[in-house]
Amino acid sequence: MTEARPFPLNAWYAAAWSHEIKHELAARTICNKDMVLYRRSDGQVTALEDACWHRLLPLSMGHLKGDEVVCGYHGLVFNAAGRCTYMPAQKTINPSACVRAYPVAERHRLVWVWPGDPALADPSKIPDFHWNDGTEWVGEGGTFYSLKCDYRLVIDNLMDLTHETYVHAGSIGDEAITSAPFDVTHTDRTATVTRWMTNIEPPPFWAKQLDRPGEHVDRWQIIYFQAPSTVVGDVGVAVTGTGAPQGDRSQGVNGAFLAAITPETDRSCHYFWNFVRTFRTDDEQLTKDINKAHVNEGKGVYDQDHVVLEAQQVAIDKNPRLPFYNLNIDAGALWARKLIDTMLEAEGGHPVHIPSEAAE
Amino acid sequence: MSKQVEWRKGVLRSVRDLTPDIRLFEIEPEGEFVAPTPGSHINVGVQIGERADVRSYSVVGPCTDGLYRIAVKRLPESRGGSLYMWSLVPGAQLSISTPGNHFDLSLGRPEYLLLAGGIGITPIYTMALALAHAGAKFRVLYACRSRQDMALADAMREHVGERLQMFLDEEGARVDHDSEIARLAPGGELYVCGPIGMLEAAKRAWQRSGRPVDQLRFETFGNSGRFATEAFKVKIPRLGMEVEVPPNKTMLETLETAGVAMISDCRRGECGLCALYIIETNGTVDHRDVFFSDEEKAENRKLCTCVSRVAGGDITIDTADRAA
Numbered sequence: 001m002t003e004a005r006p007f008p009l010n011a012w013y014a015a016a017w018s019h020e021i022k023h024e025l026a027a028r029t030i031c032n033k034d035m036v037l038y039r040r041s042d043g044q045v046t047a048l049e050d051a052c053w054h055r056l057l058p059l060s061m062g063h064l065k066g067d068e069v070v071c072g073y074h075g076l077v078f079n080a081a082g083r084c085t086y087m088p089a090q091k092t093i094n095p096s097a098c099v100r101a102y103p104v105a106e107r108h109r110l111v112w113v114w115p116g117d118p119a120l121a122d123p124s125k126i127p128d129f130h131w132n133d134g135t136e137w138v139g140e141g142g143t144f145y146s147l148k149c150d151y152r153l154v155i156d157n158l159m160d161l162t163h164e165t166y167v168h169a170g171s172i173g174d175e176a177i178t179s180a181p182f183d184v185t186h187t188d189r190t191a192t193v194t195r196w197m198t199n200i201e202p203p204p205f206w207a208k209q210l211d212r213p214g215e216h217v218d219r220w221q222i223i224y225f226q227a228p229s230t231v232v233g234d235v236g237v238a239v240t241g242t243g244a245p246q247g248d249r250s251q252g253v254n255g256a257f258l259a260a261i262t263p264e265t266d267r268s269c270h271y272f273w274n275f276v277r278t279f280r281t282d283d284e285q286l287t288k289d290i291n292k293a294h295v296n297e298g299k300g301v302y303d304q305d306h307v308v309l310e311a312q313q314v315a316i317d318k319n320p321r322l323p324f325y326n327l328n329i330d331a332g333a334l335w336a337r338k339l340i341d342t343m344l345e346a347e348g349g350h351p352v353h354i355p356s357e358a359a360e
Numbered sequence: 361m362s363k364q365v366e367w368r369k370g371v372l373r374s375v376r377d378l379t380p381d382i383r384l385f386e387i388e389p390e391g392e393f394v395a396p397t398p399g400s401h402i403n404v405g406v407q408i409g410e411r412a413d414v415r416s417y418s419v420v421g422p423c424t425d426g427l428y429r430i431a432v433k434r435l436p437e438s439r440g441g442s443l444y445m446w447s448l449v450p451g452a453q454l455s456i457s458t459p460g461n462h463f464d465l466s467l468g469r470p471e472y473l474l475l476a477g478g479i480g481i482t483p484i485y486t487m488a489l490a491l492a493h494a495g496a497k498f499r500v501l502y503a504c505r506s507r508q509d510m511a512l513a514d515a516m517r518e519h520v521g522e523r524l525q526m527f528l529d530e531e532g533a534r535v536d537h538d539s540e541i542a543r544l545a546p547g548g549e550l551y552v553c554g555p556i557g558m559l560e561a562a563k564r565a566w567q568r569s570g571r572p573v574d575q576l577r578f579e580t581f582g583n584s585g586r587f588a589t590e591a592f593k594v595k596i597p598r599l600g601m602e603v604e605v606p607p608n609k610t611m612l613e614t615l616e617t618a619g620v621a622m623i624s625d626c627r628r629g630e631c632g633l634c635a636l637y638i639i640e641t642n643g644t645v646d647h648r649d650v651f652f653s654d655e656e657k658a659e660n661r662k663l664c665t666c667v668s669r670v671a672g673g674d675i676t677i678d679t680a681d682r683a684a
Contacts, residue, residue, distance in 0.1 A: 084574070085573065091652065094630045094650075095650060096463075
């Protein structure tokens with residue numbers, strides 16, 4: 001594992017929503033590794049290398065027979081451990097015939113895979129994503145599969161929300177975001193950006209959720225990054241003067257944006273997103289409306305991000321020698337990248353920066 | 361799937377004798393170090409007389425310090441790779457590959473039984489250390505001729521303690537495969553590396569136990585057979601040829617050198633591509649492959665020329681050549 005790459009391999013990455021993986025073959029590319037996923041009859045999920053040992057045809061083009069995968073070319077059969085259990089026209093099985101089986105775990109309504117050294121795959125290292133469990137916090141999200149940008153561009157996007165003012169004007173954007181100070185703190189695996197905007201007029205989305213016409217609010221955005229690639233944004237507003245900055249959010253509404261961003265290739269990613277809330281949790285129409293506010297045939301807020309992120313990657317690819325310059329607002333993103341680089345160095349990889357190198 | 365290996369230069373840093381005929385080699389690769397996984401081997405370029413050849417040796421231990429360790433048993437009767445290795449002194453320049461793995465250790469099983477015979481200890485030792493490190497439940501059964509042949513036993517005991525059990529021929533100790541397999545937890549796996557007799561006994565016992573075939577893992581090494589390695593003649597009436605296979609070459613190599621068109625892939629008795637039909641033999645075919653089943657070996661219709669040999673006589677074979 002010495003090649004230059006932008007993502008650590010020794011990490012858990014979301015590969016699918018739990019409901020997407022059934023007793024059938026599903027192909028995913030995670031960190032440049034082609035995998036085939038399926039749910040076994042005991043309910044557990046298997047992830048195998050998606051290339052037959054024999055002639056490399058993707059196993060995802062074959063079919064399941066019981067809990068084993070039958071290659072769609074010459075009928076070699078591989079079990080859930082990736083071992084060949086049948087070869088045509090011979091009495092024995094070549095003992096080296098295996099495909100790689102990747103460690104898999106299901107948690108927080110997502111299927112997570114570990115593309116790196118299986119000996120290090122400890123399920124306790126799965127990012128804390130409990131907001132997505134569908135219990136205390138409620139919401140239904142989705143996935144941008146094969147989003148055409150380096151996964152770190154999505155992290156940059158979420159770690160600094162001043163972009164809301166310009167990309168999402170008219171919904172959650174507000175001039176106040178660009179003028180409010182913020183704090184950035186970190187541990188060895190997490191970075192947190194905290195921004196409070198006190199005594200402001202709520203932006204349209206939040207004014208509607210709070211439903212307290214005429215009141216000024218205190219608005220918060222507390223963005224929590226867990227290396228290498230999950231982001232949880234604790235966001236909301238409360239009536240000004242009711243103590244939200246001190247910890248009493250009872251006169252407010254609280255949501256959280258959730259992002260599990262999985263590198264697909266060096267220049268594409270799968271973006272598992274959700275927006276969950278603790279208010280009006282049994283209002284199914286609101287759940288649908290919020291989902292639609294994010295992704296709606298190009299008109300949702302995440303559709304707006306999607307356009308920006310892919311255009312940004314195109315520009316980077318066209319100008320490979322141009323550096324990124326950093327602003328004060330990028331502190332959260334820079335901490336996130338530093339933690340990713342630390343993980344990469346720990347596994348002997350060389351961080352690849354986008355663009356190629358920072359300005360000297 | 362095993363990754364494609366890359367060749368690079370290496371320097372022999374030190375040698376140390378583990379037993380009178382097993383020597384440990386520490387090799388420092390040039391360029392970046394690719395860490396081996398348990399069960400890995402590296403390929404080493406060897407010189408057999410005038411001829412350049414390649415041998416694969418299991419990596420010994422986790423090699424976290426950037427040096428590859430391999431152990432080579434001196435086999436004067438064999439094809440010459442071991443004698444070449446034993447001629448090397450520290451500082452020697454080598455051509456080596458990055459690690460490949462045909463004998464992967466899968467983690468997360470309820471229990472493991474590791475079975476090693478003789479020099480077959482090399483991958484088993486590395487696996488035992490990895491399982492101990494992972495906190496897995498396992499036992500190691502290590503069979504050797506005599507106490508002085510026990511390579512790596514003391515080093516392994518330091519890591520695995522009483523989970524290592526020795527079986528010495530000189531003391532009359534034998535591994536009882538059936539009862540050892542019966543003790544293994546359901547879903548547990550057996551990993552075997554040793555001479556073909558041990559491997560076949562383990563395979564038969566595994567089959568008798570009714571356990572899933574894929575939970576028996578083994579690595580072949582084509583040097584060992586049921587009979588001593590000796591020269592034998594090969595007659596090929598179709599081509600009007602007769603060649604002699606010397607002790608230090610395989611039948612496949614001999615046929616290739618003689619200009620017989622052959623196909624092959626693994627060259628260690630697994631894939632079956634180099635197999636030819638046996639017309640007759642006045643000796644005993646020493647089937648050293650794992651491609652043919654016991655029944656097929658008993659039928660003696662074909663043999664894998666990359667590893668199998670003839671003892672006590674000669675053999676007449678047919679090739680696929682239809683131009684002659």
